[in-house]
Amino acid sequence: MASYPGCPPPQDHAPGTQPTGAVPHPRWWERKGVRVTALATLLAVSGAVILALVREQTGTEGFLVGLGLAVLPVPLLISAFRWLDRVQPGPWRNLLFSFAWGACAAALIAIVANSFATRWIETATADPTGADTLGATVIAPVVEESAKAAAVLLVFLFRRRDFTGIVDGVVIAGVTATGFAFTENILYLGNAFGTDQLTGTGPGLTSVTAATFFVRIVMSPFAHPLFTVLTGIGFGVAAVIAPDRGRARRVLLPLAGLLAAMGMHAFWNGSSSFGEYGFFAVYAAFMVPAFGLLTWLAVYVRHRELRTVRAELSAYVVAGWLAPPDPFALGSLKARRLAREYAAYYGGKEAEAAVTEYEAYATSLALLRHRGRKGRAGADFVVRERELLEALWERRHHARPALAYASQVAAPMWRPPVYAGPMPHVPAYNPYRY
Incomplete structure (x- = not known):
């Protein structure tokens, strides 16, 4: 039967039944609103639990001191990643999710898993010192980088239009790691302040709090972002591969980036066991050049995007x-x-x-x-x-x-x-x- 302008096309199905080729309605757990609500609830619960755990370990006063000091590098790091993303800025909701995941969900997973693994090793080996060393150099890098990589994976899967290349991977991974480092720094600085309170050390350059602040906030605020950016690069390279081509590479590249992030994280955590000046040697000979190389790569990719815009x-x-x-x-x-x-x-x-x-x-x-x-x-x-x-x-x-x-x-x-x-x-x- 022919159809005419302004008239609906004829129906080729029985009344009350679904037409042939129609897209079925998504089930309740597949709806966007349900997923967003579930994710927001997860992050809120994780935030409340991690807040309680950190406050329990540091005390109220230590928590407030740690919070005030840990927040200092956050605006600088977020601004740096936003500057890098100026060519094709991603939506703020992705950055808010990434930061919240790193600060709440990833930090909670890390604290629980690291504590459980370290205690299990200590019980099995009866060697507390060895358990702490093994936990810092083996367990922590695997757990923490996997937890942070989950945020990159979620954006890659569910915000695919916003994840188109290496820069997007670097930004999402870097913001996630910034949130994770923020919570971790509260814990470390709060515990350092508590140590100073117990020993009667006043505020000053010789305090444990000042030393912790210098190492984590002044010298290496970029450490966690640097590790996780390797995972982001893996996802970013996978994003430019055609969906119907190189399926193995689309899986292996993010895994390779994650393994590289774990390896760099383990090397950094193990630097304290390399002797009296091992930390500074690794910092000067490895971390700073790696940071410079990845910064150059990100800036180069950004300029290449500008050339692509002009040409296309x-x-x-x-x-x-x-x-x-x-x-x-x-x-x-x-x-x-x-x-x-x-x-x-x-x-x-x-x-x-x-x-x-x-x-x-x-x-x-x-x-x-x-x-x-x-x-x-x-x-x-x-x-x-x-x-x-x-x-x-x-x-x-x-x-x-x-x-x-x-x-x-x-x-x-x-x-x-x-x-x-x-x-x-x-x-x-x-x-x-x-």
């Missing part, structure tokens, strides 16, 4: 979706900032928000197209591309003047290049649709 968006200029200055401006962090400032000055907060969203959607579009050209995009490539293009089109009135101004200020002699590359599929621009 040119095809959409030819198709009429974007203005000629857009690819250059969107491929420069300086031009992006100038565009937001221009929009805020002439259009207010609404215009600034529109330009910020335009930059984010355009970056997602460029990286999506890059993956599509290499055969790494998912089955929803065409749908996702259309969504991003329509989101850009809705914000063009605020974004185009701002980006045109920014491109001229950032590079006054710049002229739009002529796109001469191949023209794979680009949705046709239809002005009458809008």
Whole structure:
């Protein structure tokens, strides 16, 4: 039977039955709201339990001192990871989840599992010193890195659109480890303060609290993020592999990153057994170079993303979706900032928000197209591309003047290049649709 414009299509199923090909309704435990509520409840319960455990071990006064000192590096580390994520900023909800998981769930798992394993080894071997050493160098790295990696895995599985490459893996892993280190530092600093109280040592450079603060907050606030970032890199590399290709690599790469994180963590924890100056030798010869190398890698990948944005968006200029200055401006962090400032000055907060969203959607579009050209995009490539293009089109009135101004200020002699590359599929621009 034929159908006519404005009329519903004929039904090919009996009344009251589900049509052929219809998507079944998700069961109650598969609904997004149920999963979010369950996860929030888990984190809240974990936070309450870890708070009680840490306070029990340190005392109220020690807990407050530890909390005040442990919070100092957190804004710096979070700001560093957000700076790294400026090209394609991930949503705040992912960062909040990652930090909460590290500070609550991962810390609780670590405290319970490490204590249980150390006591079991001590009971089995009757050697308390050996049990502590084995627990710090073998048990703790495995338990702690696995607990932190769980947050990266959850974002990778359930927030797949927000997890597209190495930078996303580094940011999620680093923020998770920052939350974990925050809780761990409260415990260590609170216990150090309690030791000073018992020995009658006043506040000063010779106190245990000052020594602990120097080692954990001044010298090595990046230690836990550095370990877990290796896991994030493994997931980030796996994210750029096509879903229907290299399935073994998509599993083995995160595992390899996790094993590397465990190995580095164990080496760091074992440095105290390398002699009087073992800790400082490992710090200077291993930790600092590794930190510098991973920082360089992350910054390099970020600049490569900017080059990709500039190159991939040119095809959409030819198709009429974007203005000629857009690819250059969107491929420069300086031009992006100038565009937001221009929009805020002439259009207010609404215009600034529109330009910020335009930059984010355009970056997602460029990286999506890059993956599509290499055969790494998912089955929803065409749908996702259309969504991003329509989101850009809705914000063009605020974004185009701002980006045109920014491109001229950032590079006054710049002229739009002529796109001469191949023209794979680009949705046709239809002005009458809008």
